[in-house]
Every structure is written in C-alpha cells, then in structure tokens.
C-alpha cells in the first residue's frame with residue numbers, strides 16, 4: 001500500500017464505491033475487497049495512483065464535510081460532478097468488474113457460480129420455472 | 143478431453159497446405175483435407191487448451207482464452223466509445239472462437255445470397271450478390287449440420303426448454319410468433335459423435351468443459367490428427383505470407399512459442415484468422431509485387447466489415463428466472479428473419495436467448511453506467527430473462543480493417559483498427575428488434591425491461607469478400623484469391639453479405655466445399 005494514500009483516503013474510496021454501487025443487501029466486505037483491488041492495481045500503476053491521490057483529496061474538498069460523511073443525495077451529486085474525470089472512470093472500470101465478480105455478491109444476487117463440478121444444472125433446476133406454461137420447443141408447422 | 147498429439151512435418155516440406163487459424167473455418171478445412179490424404183500444417187496463434195483447462199468463471203475464462211492483444215476501434219458506432227480497445231470478442235486458442243460459440247445454427251435464406259438484387263441500391267451500402275446460390279450450398283449445409291450434430295436437423299432431437307427459454311417462448315406465443323424453438327443448436331441433447339449429452343452447465347461462452355458442444359477443438363482437429371496428416375502448431379503467430387516472383391504463395395513466416403521467426407513452406411496457403419486478423423495478415427504481407435497488400439488489387443481487402451446488427455433486450459419479473467442455468471443460447475424466434483421491407487428496414491433478424499452471469503451482466507447491461515439505476519437492475523439479476531437480437535447489417539466500403547499507424551503488438555506488428563459507422567438501416571432494425579424484444583417480456587408480465595447496446599463483436603465478417611468479378615472483391619466462389627491462385631480465405635471474411643443467421647454453420651459449410659475444391663485442384667491448377 002502506498003504511503004501516499006492516507007487512511008482517510010482509503011475511507012473516502014470505500015465511500016465512493018458504496019455510493020456508486022449502492023445495494024441494500026450488500027455488507028461492507030465486498031466493497032472493502034474492491035478497495036483492496038483498486039489499491040493493488042495502483043501499486044503497479046503510477047498513473048492510477050496519481051489519479052487516486054488527487055481525485056480522492058478533491059472529493060473531500062468539494063463540500064463542507066468529507067465525502068464519506070455526506071448523505072446519499074449529496075454524495076450522488078458530488079460523484080456526478082466528477083463522473084467524466086479519468087480518476088472516476090479508472091475507479092469505475094475496476095469496480096464494476098471486481099464487485100460483481102465477488103462470490104459473496106454472487107450469493108446475494110442469487111447466482112450459483114461454477115456448476116460443472118456439481119454436474120451442471122441438468123438435475124438442479126435448469127427448467128424449474130413453473131409460473132409460465134410449458135412452451136413449444138419446435139417450430140409450429142404451418 | 144485431453145490434448146491430442148499430431149504429426150510433425152518439416153519446415154521445408156513444400157507439399158503441405160498451410161492453414162492460418164484453427165477455428166470454424168481453419169479447423170474444419172484441416173479435417174476435410176487431412177481425411178483426403180493431404181498433409182496440413184495448422185498454425186494457431188493461441189495455446190492448446192482443453193476442457194480440463196477451462197474455467198466456469200466469466201472473467202477468468204475471458205482472460206484465459208480471448209484475443210486480448212491490442213486492437214483499436216474508430217467510427218461512430220457505440221463500441222468505439224464503450225470498448226475502444228476491445229472491438230471484438232474472438233478467441234485465441236486451438237479451436238478458435240468455436241470454443242466460445244454458443245452454437246445457434248440457422249442457415250441463410252435464398253434471397254440472402256442475392257442481397258444487392260433483392261434489397262436494391264441502398265444509399266451508403268456496398269451490397270453485392272454472392273457468386274453462389276443457396277441450392278449450391280445446400281449439400282454442404284447438410285454435411286455441416288451432420289458434422290456439428292445440430293439439433294432439430296437430420297434426426298437430432300431438440301434440446302429441452304430451460305428457464306430463460308420458457309419466458310422467451312411464452313412471450314413469443316403471446317405476440318403470435320410461431321417460429322419458436324430451442325434450436326437449431328450445435329450441442330448434443332443426447333450422446334452423439336463420441337461426445338456426451340449436455341449437462342446444462344450454462345458455460346458455453348467460456349468453453350464447454352463437458353465437450354457436448356461441437357467445436358473444432360473437440361470434433362474436427364482430433365479427427366484430423368487421427369489421419370496422421372495433421373501437424374498442429376499452437377502458439378504460432380503468422381506474421382507474413384510469402385510469395386515468389388510469379389506472385390504465387392510459397393509459405394509463411396511465423397513466430398513460434400519461443401519468439402523465434404520461422405518459415406514454413408507450402409503448396410497452398412489458407413487464411414482463417416477470423417475477419418479482423420485475416421485482412422490484417424493480407425495487408426501485412428504487402429510487397430513490391432503487391433504494394434497494397436497481398437491479393438488486394440481490388441482495394442477491397444479489409445473493407446465491407448460486418449458484425450451483424452445486434453442489441454440485447456432484458457425483462458425483469460417479480461418471480462425467479464435463473465437464466466444462468468442451462469444452455470446459453472438454446473432459443474430462437476425466427477419470425478422476424480423474413481424478407482419484409484414494410485418494417486422500415488431491409489433484411490431480417492433473429493431473436494435468441496442469452497444468459498450472462500452477474501459479472502458480465504453488470505459490466506455490459508449499461509456500459510459505463512454506475513449509480514442506483516444500475517444497481518437496481520443488478521439487484522433484479524435472479525428474476526431476469528434475456529435475449530439477443532441479431533440481424534443483417536449493411537456492408538459499407540468504409541467500414542473497414544486497416545493497420546494502425548501507431549499501435550503495435552508484442553511481435554512489433556501494426557495492430558488492426560476496426561472502423562464502423564452504423565448504417566441507418568442498422569439503426570432502424572436495432573430499434574425494431576428492441577421494440578419487439580421488450581414487448582415479448584412485457585407480454586408475460588415484465589415489471590422492467592432494459593435495452594442494452596452491442597457487445598464487442600462476436601460475429602466478424604466480410605473483409606475479404608467473395609465476388610464474381612475480381613474488381614468487386616478479394617476471393618472467388620471457392621474462396622480462392624482472385625490475384626493469387628494458390629491462396630485461399632477460409633473463414634467468415636469471405637462473406638459477400640452477412641445475412642441474418644449466426645455465421646458459423648455457413649463458415650463450416652463453405653470450408654467443406656472449399657476443401658473439396660482444393661482436393662480436386664491440388665495437382666492441377668494449384669501447382
């Protein structure tokens with residue numbers, strides 16, 4: 001972890017992620033893992049690190065309160081005001097991949113993940129939808 | 143499925159046929175030639191992975207298999223904004239993109255071989271009739287379907303309805319559509335051709351670990367290897383096609399897995415690198431004799447790039463769908479693929495089921511978006527049904543592959559730039575398809591519908607097109623270059639126009655037909 005990013009900056013980044021991808025059902029863990037992923041990427045990418053150093057500090061200066069202490073509406077407005085900056089795009093590009101690739105998130109969303117080792121879904125509900133009638137599977141002959 | 147071993151032929155063996163690329167076109171052609179006693183060297187840029195190597199994980203599998211060497215995108219299409227460095231989703235591995243291909247296998251319709259005559263002179267479009275007809279291709283379609291074990295055809299049973307399909311077909315019935323089915327689809331509903339029935343694992347965009355889906359990796363190449371006539375060299379990137387003073391191809395230069403540049407001599411060279419890499423290689427092979435690129439006296443190499451008019455419609459419901467369970471694309475509505483210009487556009491389109499996991503869904507459903515609107519959509523994941531719209535796009539001369547003036551790959555070769563502007567016909571068709579797609583979901587109670595713009599192109603076509611007259615295209619009715627008598631194009635680059643159908647069945651049929659021609663002519667006009 002770079003010494004250029006303070007604990008406050010980490011806290012701001014976490015808040016950015018929670019405000020950018022708000023899910024009532026998600027605990028903090030998946031967001032924290034995205035923070036880690038962003039910081040890991042920045043450790044190998046000086047340009048990204050520079051964007052974070054400047055961008056996170058800027059966010060804390062845009063209102064009277066630090067970004068992490070803003071209410072949802074204000075935080076949303078602040079993020080919209082920076083949404084086209086390279087800083088924000090870089091964070092979003094990493095976050096949308098990492099957050100939804102998280103297995104805890106998959107569980108929360110109802111996605112069952114790898115299936116081949118369990119024999120696929122052939123005996124595990126690939127056709128268990130019962131709120132519509134059974135459809136034709138061949139073209140109706142004219 | 144374990145890795146198969148192949149023969150080894152010498153670099154100076156002059157009687158081999160060299161095939162560049164091991165996907166739908168190259169892998170099929172290799173098998174057909176090998177079975178007829180012809181020695182074939184297949185040079186494949188990617189690694190030899192098998193089902194055991196594949197992973198049931200969208201991003202990991204993409205990283206493992208997709209062509210992620212740089213490419214650039216330009217033009218007014220949305221891809222240039224959403225995915226500027228990833229204009230296409232193509233696989234770089236033995237088996238090519240057939241390993242990620244879902245397997246939807248419609249045939250072309252008769253009029254789709256005569257697009258210029260049927261649709262007329264559309265402003266801005268470079269439509270041209272194919273030099274062949276459906277009736278000429280029909281016997282090869284039969285052979286391709288039998289090879290691929292296509293469901294609903296030649297006695298192969300249909301796949302059962304999965305959850306995503308039930309919603310799709312239910313809505314289609316409400317709207318009065320009748321051409322609704324779970325195929326034709328190149329995956330086994332029951333064991334066939336030595337491969338097992340599908341276990342409905344839901345990962346055929348990630349390579350099918352079970353081997354139930356046809357691909358050149360599990361079907362064509364291992365069969366070719368058994369003949370003893372195949373020398374498959376993975377991790378071998380072809381950098382240039384060589385020719386002699388008479389303008390005949392003599393072999394290729396390629397970089398092997400150690401980074402060493404090698405020459406393979408050949409009697410015939412066949413290029414099947416998919417429609418971005420094929421023209422790139424022809425352009426990279428420019429020489430004193432062929433200053434604008436090999437086989438490019440027409441100036442058509444790289445032009446008329448097509449990628450189908452696509453979009454995705456999603457419906458979200460107040461009950462679970464679980465679209466991720468089961469075959470990804472085993473569902474087709476064919477009613478809108480008809481010829482009917484009353485809809486405000488020319489050409490037809492199919493609707494096909496599509497399922498993504500949350501990782502791809504969140505990334506692609508509204509590219510670049512964030513915030514509560516996006517997360518509300520993702521929260522509905524479990525209750526989501528999806529369909530892909532795929533229709534005929536208009537070829538345009540300036541939709542083209544060129545060599546990038548400033549970006550090079552790891553071998554120092556200029557990369558491909560993919561330039562596309564949507565044709566107004568494409569825009570009108572996409573709008574119509576999304577309208578019908580969302581109506582289908584609303585008809586069975588969708589509480590929300592979502593319209594998603596195109597993904598990086600999975601169908602890439604037309605950049606070395608077939609033409610009757612040499613001035614209009616790059617290759618003749620057999621895929622042989624007009625300018626170079628022993629050079630063939632063997633993939634979807636040959637397509638004169640794109641039709642509405644998913645392309646792989648037609649690529650395979652053309653490869654079977656081309657192989658027959660090469661077998662017949664090898665010791666006659668090709669020497």
Ligand SMILES: Cc1cc2nc3c(=O)[nH]c(=O)nc-3n(C[C@H](O)[C@H](O)[C@H](O)COP(=O)(O)OP(=O)(O)OC[C@H]3O[C@@H](n4cnc5c(N)ncnc54)[C@H](O)[C@@H]3O)c2cc1C
Pocket residue numbers: 162163164165166167168185186187188231232233234235236237238239240241242243244245246247347378379380381414415416417419420423471600601602632633634635644645646647649
């Ligand atoms: C997710 C997905 C789903 C799809 N679903 C369907 C479907 O349902 N139905 C359908 O019909 N089609 C589908 N397709 C499309 C289908 O996969 C392609 O149309 C088909 O594989 C193209 O065949 P090809 O021979 O042109 O190229 P490919 O199959 O892409 O093979 C080209 C090969 O050439 C290699 N190569 C390229 N350049 C070089 C070089 N210079 N040297 C050496 N090797 C090189 C590449 O690494 C690659 O392996 C799908 C594609 C994707 C990505």
